[in-house]
Amino acid sequence: MPTDHGDRLRPRKRFGQHFLHDREVIARIVESVRVGSEETLVEIGPGRGALTTSLLARCRLLHLVELDRDLARILDESYGDESRVTIHQQDVLTFDFRAIVPLLGGSLVLVGNLPYNIASILLIRLLTVVDCIDRAVFMLQREVAQRLAAAPGSRDYGRLTVMIGRVCNVESLFNVDATSFSPVPQVESTVIRLTPRPHPIGPVIDEQAFSELVRTAFSQRRKTVRNALKHYQPENAFAICGIDPQVRPEMLSAEDFANLTAVLSDSPAACRTGFPEDVR
Incomplete structure (x- = not known):
């Protein structure tokens, strides 16, 4: 003992x-x-x-x-x-x-x-x-x-x-x-x-894509989500998810980020696979 x-x-x-x-x-x-x-x-x-x-x-x-x-x-x-x-x-x-x-x-x-x-x-x-x-x-x-x-x-x-x-x-x-x-x-x-939780909040999504999206958004948290996530070409996704592109990242819930990930992942034109060096 x-x-x-x-x-x-x-x-x-x-x-x-x-x-x-x-x-x-x-x-x-x-x-x-x-x-x-x-x-x-x-x-x-x-x-x-x-x-x-x-x-x-x-x-x-x-x-x-x-x-x-x-x-x-x-x-x-x-x-x-x-x-x-x-x-x-x-x-x-x-x-x-x-x-x-x-x-x-x-x-x-x-x-x-x-x-x-x-x-x-x-x-x-x-x-x-x-x-x-x-x-x-x-x-x-x-x-x-x-x-x-x-x-x-x-x-x-x-x-x-x-x-x-x-x-x-x-x-x-x-x-x-x-x-x-x-x-x-x-x-x-x-x-x-x-x-x-029994199931994660929001739709079933690619976890790596979700992680990268959230990291990118909060690495530039003083910007609007439109500017913080401009690399994703996200305008259509904002509209589909009902997200105001003028708010800052800290205004988005976990479900908002999950919904964005789902929509961007379904839209090749809106979701690019590369990431700029300053957001890794």
């Missing part, structure tokens, strides 16, 4: 490490996961194992994905003899979630205190395996959580909002004070729950 390793495990700045130590917050996160006794969890960035023991007591199998070699070794010392625990010393951005699904016969439940420096990248990357996920409870930098839950037209609304919101229901659960971590970060945190 876990042991106290104290100063042996000093946080590494390059990994964006801030270790959670507040027992009340730990308990609230674990309760928010709503773990079933037959479920398999993937804990991302378990660090010193603040959540791990409580999660293991509630689930069937637990996969720990930890990049830091020293932390992975400590986790192995603590949980290596547990037959229900598998430790993966690996970057979660390259972790193959699908590889463990066939062993389970069901979907994955994800949980973790995501490193601030990779949170947005990881969330976008998880879209490629969202069909394998039942739900996810993450602690994020509050700024990222606000972007996920933002409404169209607000300052925080952007690419991340559209990409995640189209396929997942986003719940902001509770805020976490910076003093709950060691070392104390310079930002506040929020715990969220993501639950994949």
